[in-house]
Amino acid sequence: MNKNILIICDKDKxxxxxxxxxxxxxxxxxxxxxxxxxxxxxxxxRDETKNVLLLISEALFNIESVxxxxxxxxxxxxxxxxxxxxxxxxLKDVDIRYMDKYQKSEHITDSIxxxxxxxxxxxxxxxxxxxGKKMKIIGFYTPVPNTDQTSEAIGFARRLCEKEKALxxxxxxxxxxxxxxxxxxxxxxxxxxxxxxxxGDKFGIYLERIVRHDKELDFVPASSSACQSRxxxxxxxxxxxxxxxxxxxxxxxxxDIAEGVRELFEMLRxxxxxxxxxxxxxxxxxxxxxxxxxxxxxxxxxxRNLHRISRIGGENLGT
Numbered sequence: 001m002n003k004n005i006l007i008i009c010d011k012d013k014x015x016x017x018x019x020x021x022x023x024x025x026x027x028x029x030x031x032x033x034x035x036x037x038x039x040x041x042x043x044x045x046r047d048e049t050k051n052v053l054l055l056i057s058e059a060l061f062n063i064e065s066v067x068x069x070x071x072x073x074x075x076x077x078x079x080x081x082x083x084x085x086x087x088x089x090x091l092k093d094v095d096i097r098y099m100d101k102y103q104k105s106e107h108i109t110d111s112i113x114x115x116x117x118x119x120x121x122x123x124x125x126x127x128x129x130x131x132g133k134k135m136k137i138i139g140f141y142t143p144v145p146n147t148d149q150t151s152e153a154i155g156f157a158r159r160l161c162e163k164e165k166a167l168x169x170x171x172x173x174x175x176x177x178x179x180x181x182x183x184x185x186x187x188x189x190x191x192x193x194x195x196x197x198x199x200g201d202k203f204g205i206y207l208e209r210i211v212r213h214d215k216e217l218d219f220v221p222a223s224s225s226a227c228q229s230r231x232x233x234x235x236x237x238x239x240x241x242x243x244x245x246x247x248x249x250x251x252x253x254x255x256d257i258a259e260g261v262r263e264l265f266e267m268l269r270x271x272x273x274x275x276x277x278x279x280x281x282x283x284x285x286x287x288x289x290x291x292x293x294x295x296x297x298x299x300x301x302x303x304r305n306l307h308r309i310s311r312i313g314g315e316n317l318g319t
Contacts, residue, residue, distance in 0.1 A: 002051045002121050006031040006112070009056040010075070013037050015101075019055075022105040027208065028249050029116060030123060039065045051121050053112065057101060070094055071115055075101035075108075106213070113209040117202055124204050135245040139271035141257040141264075143291040144284040149277055150177050150256055152309075154217065156275075157254040161216040167250045168219040171237075171267075172258035173229040175222040179214050185221035190228055192220055196240040204247040218250075226260075234266025241270060265298055274306045 006023065008016045016035035023033060031053075036042060039060045045052055046068035054069045058077045066072055076098055095118060099111050116122050138160075140153040150170065154177070157168035168180075169189065175181050187210045195206040211218050223229045244250060257267055268274055279285060295301055 002123060004029060004031045004123050005045065005052045006033045007036055007042070007045060007052065007054045007056075008033065009036045009039060009042060009054065009060055011037055011057065011059065019105060019108065023109060023112070026106070027109055027112070028247070029113075029205065029208075042066070042069075045069075051119060051123065053115060053119070055108075055112075066094075071119055072096045073111055073115060074098045077101050110209060113205050116205050117209075122202070122205075124201055135241075135250055136252045136273070137241060137255060137271045138252060139255045139257050139268060139274040140276075141268065141274060142277040142279075143259070143287050144277070144279050144281075145259065150175060150180070152277060153254060153256040154179070154219075157219070158215070158217050160252055160254065161218060164252060165250045166218065166252040166254060167211065167244065168217060168254045168256070170219070170222045170256040170258070171229065171232075171261045172256065173223045173226040174258075174260075177222075179217075180219060181222040181224065185212065188221040189223045190225060193232060193236060193240055196236075196243045199243075203243050204249065207244065207247060207249070230260060230262055232262060234263035234270070237267060238270055265295075265301065268295070269298075269300055272305060276306065276308050278308050278310055 008019055010016050013035070016037065020033050020035055023031065034045075042054075042065055052069060052071065054066065054072045055075060056066065056072060057075045061072075061074050070093070072094065074096060095115065097111065097115060099108065138156075140149055140156070142149050150172070153170075154168060157166055160166040170177070170180050171189070192207065192210050195203055195210075199206050210220060212221055213219075241253060244253060255267075255271065257264070261267055276288070279288065295306070296303065
């Protein structure tokens with residue numbers, strides 16, 4: 001089997017070490033990572049060009065040194081853009097991309113993931129077969145408008161992330177939470193749904209590229225298109241969850257289910273546990289009772305998986 005090799009080539013040994021450590025901790029793609037401070041040592045990797053990705057500083061980058069490498073990210077150290085005629089001219093059939101060296105490490109890993117998608121032979125690791133464990137799906141749904149469901153679900157997901165690898169997904173295209181929804185996110189849940197359908201064995205790379213982080217919380221940015229979100233079927237969500245599970249990256253998935261989601265009961269059946277917020281308001285209480293009556297009549301849903309909780313951040317789940 002081909003190996004994935006990532007080479008970090010920079011004169012600054014500390015920079016190489018810090019970037020190496022961040023990549024190992026945050027990317028699940030199985031890379032053999034090499035830190036090189038002397039450009040002469042690059043010659044030893046020229047016979048393994050298929051799955052080799054080279055990160056090289058602008059100061060060390062030249063045609064002779066990178067000859068034989070097909071996938072290169074140049075770490076710019078100056079504000080001036082490198083022109084093709086300056087340094088990459090003469091390198092045919094080579095994918096060369098440029099990015100700033102001194103920026104957040106997660107932006108560099110995003111560039112690595114994007115390039116990996118264009119490497120035909122990249123090996124994508126699946127950990128599911130190693131552990132044999134099924135990913136647990138935890139749903140939050142309350143049939144009462146204006147509840148604190150999203151803040152409660154996020155709070156629960158944060159605490160879960162402190163103990164294990166968990167991912168939070170919000171199905172509400174009208175979500176106003178500034179962490180989950182922002183114009184700065186270039187890809188959202190809708191993009192992830194698309195890649196679940198056609199991403200093939202590289203879905204895990206797309207997942208890592210789309211997932212955002214807020215401290216310990218891993219989450220998929222919420223969709224900003226209500227029309228498209230309402231067209232997503234329960235079967236499509238099921239396939240997405242299966243694809244996430246197959247990556248082996250997460251042991252739990254927290255799904256914040258919106259009122260307007262299509263095929264609500266199908267979504268609830270996908271969950272191993274469902275948590276519903278209690279509400280003492282009379283009208284809210286009546287809506288909850290009507291919902292419970294409907295749920296009782298669904299022979300495919302196990303009522304033992306439903307838990308009513310108070311608005312305390314999910315600390316007393318199941319009580």
